[in-house]
Amino acid sequence: MTSKEQQDEDSPSSKKRRGRVTPSQVTLNRTPTRQSAETRSRVIRAAIKCISEEGFQRANTNRIAKEAGLTWGVLQYHFGDKEGILNAILESTFGEYIDQLQEVSSAGGSVHEKLSMLINRVWALISQPNYLATIEIIQNVGRDPDSGIDSSRLLNFWAIEISELWQELFPDKDYDIVKSAAARHILFATLRGFADNKMLSLPEPADGYRAEFDALTDAMVFLLAEK
Numbered sequence: 542m543t544s545k546e547q548q549d550e551d552s553p554s555s556k557k558r559r560g561r562v563t564p565s566q567v568t569l570n571r572t573p574t575r576q577s578a579e580t581r582s583r584v585i586r587a588a589i590k591c592i593s594e595e596g597f598q599r600a601n602t603n604r605i606a607k608e609a610g611l612t613w614g615v616l617q618y619h620f621g622d623k624e625g626i627l628n629a630i631l632e633s634t635f636g637e638y639i640d641q642l643q644e645v646s647s648a649g650g651s652v653h654e655k656l657s658m659l660i661n662r663v664w665a666l667i668s669q670p671n672y673l674a675t676i677e678i679i680q681n682v683g684r685d686p687d688s689g690i691d692s693s694r695l696l697n698f699w700a701i702e703i704s705e706l707w708q709e710l711f712p713d714k715d716y717d718i719v720k721s722a723a724a725r726h727i728l729f730a731t732l733r734g735f736a737d738n739k740m741l742s743l744p745e746p747a748d749g750y751r752a753e754f755d756a757l758t759d760a761m762v763f764l765l766a767e768k
Contacts, residue, residue: 553558558727572639577619580615581620584616584626587608587610588626590608602616602623605623618742624688631679635698641653642663653762656758657754657758660728660732660757660758664750668736672736673740679692680695696766709727711724711765735750
């Protein structure tokens with residue numbers, strides 16, 4: 542296999558065709574059973590709760606094990622170490638994010654309907670504790686030169702997947718490329734801003750940003766005027 546072929550084989554798009562892209566390999570190559578899958582899910586939920594409520598530094602393995610109601614030995618068996626748990630959180634968040642957006646990309650409807658569905662799905666994801674935990678992990682491992690978690694690779698995967706899914710919704714052949722790119726950046730940046738407000742416990746509007754989301758949808762429809 543040539544160098545070029547190897548790069549193509551390892552590209553996110555080729556991995557996506559073979560199955561969902563994962564930002565890193567975190568399992569210990571054990572065949573998961575229903576019980577082990579439930580245990581892993583329990584630990585991931587406990588770790589997300591600890592990180593989102595108490596912060597990254599306080600969420601040590603003993604604290605996570607206590608929250609999960611398990612021993613450290615059980616956590617170590619399933620994840621290896623704390624980085625294994627953190628990687629599992631990132632994979633879980635990433636996988637759910639992409640699954641939800643792929644459902645939007647396969648749905649029909651008008652531009653307004655697709656944008657409204659996209660905004661609602663993205664907000665439902667990034668307004669949850671696992672998004673806060675994910676951001677905390679990425680920010681902290683990025684400052685740790687000894688961390689084995691490649692957060693840059695993860696963020697690059699997210700950017701690629703979002704770009705590909707946006708193309709499925711609004712292909713360049715039907716929309717102005719510059720306006721479409723601007724709409725994508727504005728939409729996701731706006732939603733991230735709302736999520737940041739939520740993280741800071743700033744008060745939400747009484748309608749839960751409904752009016753803001755409607756205005757954002759209308760603005761994106763205007764920006765995405767077909768060729």
